[in-house]
Amino acid sequence: MRIFEELESEVRGYVRAFPAVFDVAKGSYIYDEQDNRYIDFFAGAGSLNYGHNNPLISKALIEYLQRDGIVHALDKATVAKKNFLQKFQDTILTPRNLNYKVQFTGPTGTNAVETALKLARMVKRRSNVIAFTNGYHGLTMGSLAVTGNDFYRDESYGARNNADSVPYDGYLGRDVNTIDYLRKFLSDGSSGVDLPAAIIVETVQGEGGINVASVEWLQELEALCREYDILLIIDDIQMGNGRTGYFFSFERAGIKPDMITVSKSIGGGLPMAILLMRPELDQWRPGEHTGTFRGNNLAFVAATEALSYWDGEDFAEAIKYKGAIMEEELRKIVEKYPSLEIELRGTGMVWGLDIPRNGFSGDVSAECFANKLIIELAGADDQVVKFLPALTIEEDVLREGLAIVDKAIGDLLQRSEDARKGVMT
Ligand SMILES: Cc1ncc(COP(=O)(O)O)c(C=O)c1O
Numbered sequence: 001m002r003i004f005e006e007l008e009s010e011v012r013g014y015v016r017a018f019p020a021v022f023d024v025a026k027g028s029y030i031y032d033e034q035d036n037r038y039i040d041f042f043a044g045a046g047s048l049n050y051g052h053n054n055p056l057i058s059k060a061l062i063e064y065l066q067r068d069g070i071v072h073a074l075d076k077a078t079v080a081k082k083n084f085l086q087k088f089q090d091t092i093l094t095p096r097n098l099n100y101k102v103q104f105t106g107p108t109g110t111n112a113v114e115t116a117l118k119l120a121r122m123v124k125r126r127s128n129v130i131a132f133t134n135g136y137h138g139l140t141m142g143s144l145a146v147t148g149n150d151f152y153r154d155e156s157y158g159a160r161n162n163a164d165s166v167p168y169d170g171y172l173g174r175d176v177n178t179i180d181y182l183r184k185f186l187s188d189g190s191s192g193v194d195l196p197a198a199i200i201v202e203t204v205q206g207e208g209g210i211n212v213a214s215v216e217w218l219q220e221l222e223a224l225c226r227e228y229d230i231l232l233i234i235d236d237i238q239m240g241n242g243r244t245g246y247f248f249s250f251e252r253a254g255i256k257p258d259m260i261t262v263s264k265s266i267g268g269g270l271p272m273a274i275l276l277m278r279p280e281l282d283q284w285r286p287g288e289h290t291g292t293f294r295g296n297n298l299a300f301v302a303a304t305e306a307l308s309y310w311d312g313e314d315f316a317e318a319i320k321y322k323g324a325i326m327e328e329e330l331r332k333i334v335e336k337y338p339s340l341e342i343e344l345r346g347t348g349m350v351w352g353l354d355i356p357r358n359g360f361s362g363d364v365s366a367e368c369f370a371n372k373l374i375i376e377l378a379g380a381d382d383q384v385v386k387f388l389p390a391l392t393i394e395e396d397v398l399r400e401g402l403a404i405v406d407k408a409i410g411d412l413l414q415r416s417e418d419a420r421k422g423v424m425t
Contacts, residue, residue, distance in 0.1 A: 017365065018374055025052035028393040028401075030374065039401040041368075041375040043390045046206065046238040049265035050306050051390040057268045060305040061298060073295040075104060080300040087304045091311060092247055100260070100276035103284075106291040107271035107299065109237040109263035110138025113200070115275045115289060116259045117142045120198035120231045121162075123281050128194040130182070130230075132168035132201055134208030134380060137235055146200050148208065149380055164193050168205065169217040179220040186228050198231040198259075199224075203249040206238035209379030210345045210352030210386060218253035231258040231281070237273075241265035242391050244348035245319045247310055252347075268302030319391050322398055323348045326387060329402040337409055345384075349391055352384040353405075360412070361385045367408035373401050 004015055020032040028051055030038045043049060050057065065071075070078055085102060093100060105111040121127055131137065131146035138144070139152055145163040153159055166185065167178040185191040203218055205211040213221075225232040234257040239249035241264065246252055248260065258281060263273035271293075309315040327344075330351055334342045343354040355361045361383050368375045378386040385405065389398060 014376075017376070018369055027051040027053075028390050028397050036372060038369075038372045038374050039397060039404070041373060041387055041389045041401050043388050044269070045264070045376070046241075046243060046388055047264040047267075048269050049241050049243065049391045050268055050309065051392040052269070054268065054306070054392065056308070057302045057305045060301050064298065064301045069297060069301070071297050072293075073297055074292065075290070075294050078295065078297050078300070080297040080304070081295065084300040084304045084307075087307045091307050096247070096251070098256070099279060101279050101282045103275040103277065103282075103289075104294040105273045105275055105289075107263075107267070107273055107293050107296055108138070109261065109273055110140045110143040111291065112237065112261035112263050112273040112275050113137045113143040113146075113235060114140055116200070116233045116235075116261050116277075117146070117198065118289065119275070119277065119281065119284070120233065120259065123283055124197035124229075124231060126195060126197040127162040128196040129163050130193070130196045130199045131163060131165055132205075133165055133171045134168055134205050134211060135165075135200070135202060135235075136205065136207035136238075137200060137202075138237075164196070166193075168201075168208075168211060169213040170211060177217075177220075179217060179224055182221075183224060186224070195228065196230055198233050200233040200235055202235050202239060203253065204239045204244060204347060204350060206350065206386075206388075207378055209354065209384045210350060212345055212347050215253045218250065218255055222253075222255040222257075225258075233257060233259045233261065235261045237261050237263045239350065242309075242315065242319055242348075243350050243388075245316060245323060246348075247316075265306070266303055267296070267299035268306035270296065270299040270302045272296055272299035272303060315391070319349050322389075322391075322393065322395065323351075325395065325398060326351050326402065329399070329406075330387070333402075333406050333409060336406070337413060339413070340409070346387070349387075349389065351387040352378060353387075354379065354384045356383065363412050364405065364408050367412055368404055371404045371408060373404040373408075375401075375405065 022030050023033045024031040028040050030040050105115045117129055129146055134148045137146045141159050144153055144159040166182050169178060172178060185193045203213050222232055234250050236249050240262050250257060258278050260276040266272050330344050334344050340355055340357055345352050361377050364385050365375050365377055376386050378384045
């Protein structure tokens with residue numbers, strides 16, 4: 001670890017939570033340099049839905065490199081890009097009756113978000129954008145302006161310009177319909193909220209703590225956007241690519257967003273991001289929004305291969321099946337440890353255990369790591385243990401990982417009980 005501590009910036013994060021030097025990875029396993037094997041319930045924060053070094057993807061990449069397929073091509077036409085676009089249209093868009101143009105942005109999620117916000121502002125000629133409490137959209141300045149958690153923001157960045165934050169579904173309690181609140185703000189010229197160009201939203205907030213918006217809420221949000229001529233941007237960077245059991249997370253609500261940001265697993269584990277937009281919104285002039293790394297052909301090759309998982313219904317079925325196992329096993333954990341007052345939230349293969357006891361979730365993650373499971377935290381105060389395994393995880397590995405979490409919670413409770421008794425005697 002010496003070189004990391006000496007040379008790498010203090011900004012480094014995950015290396016502190018998971019202090020090992022990793023070397024090899026396959027499927028849902030990661031191995032460190034001492035050859036210790038870890039189960040991965042983090043999946044590259046949602047970038048590895050198809051697992052580490054997925055054999056189909058690796059094979060396609062090796063073949064492409066061996067035949068000297070072009071790797072960097074700016075946004076020139078390439079065979080790899082052609083194949084990706086064709087596959088995306090045939091496998092994802094057409095069967096879902098969706099009509100979107102594809103814009104290749106810089107290769108990270110926040111690049112796609114920046115692009116969406118900029119385009120919305122350009123098309124609508126309005127600067128304001130509305131986002132939601134606990135939303136996470138990335139950390140470059142435009143994305144940061146619509147990200148909720150103040151851990152990432154500082155007033156001195158001046159990043160809150162032209163963005164308003166309003167309550168997400170459930171933020172004011174289950175009985176309050178926050179769309180009514182938003183409608184009131186939009187209809188009242190004295191609310192202090194300007195008519196926005198766009199509303200940007202995650203259908204399930206990932207970093208924000210696994211908050212699942214209801215179908216009705218999403219439908220009402222779409223209707224509200226139509227009513228006020230506001231563009232609806234679904235940020236599907238973490239919840240897209242099958243995480244919720246559908247390729248796009250908004251499919252469960254049957255809505256049709258104006259724009260969709262997609263990144264993370266779209267590149268099959270390699271950096272890639274796209275913005276999907278209704279064709280009439282594609283008002284860019286050639287080269288008006290550019291970037292050097294929009295033509296990562298290795299990612300196109302990987303992405304095309306990854307999309308073959310969506311050829312039939314089997315993959316979506318498997319996600320639903322494994323998601324049900326997760327829900328069932330996690331519900332057992334909630335019931336087994338009532339003193340912790342855990343709340344379980346999630347859908348598909350993304351779940352969170354919200355443990356209100358101060359610092360306990362962090363202890364669970366650390367204890368799991370000691371027992372060779374990598375699992376991350378989410379939520380405003382890192383109070384949610386976040387389950388984000390690869391969608392391709394084998395059932396027995398999934399169950400093994402869930403059992404490690406169960407044991408970690410039990411052991412931690414036992415230890416704190418022993419400590420309490422120790423103090424008393
Ligand atoms: C919903 C959402 N949007 C945007 C981002 C930013 O993506 P990136 O970290 O690749 O910039 C993330 C990252 O976690 C995300 O979850």
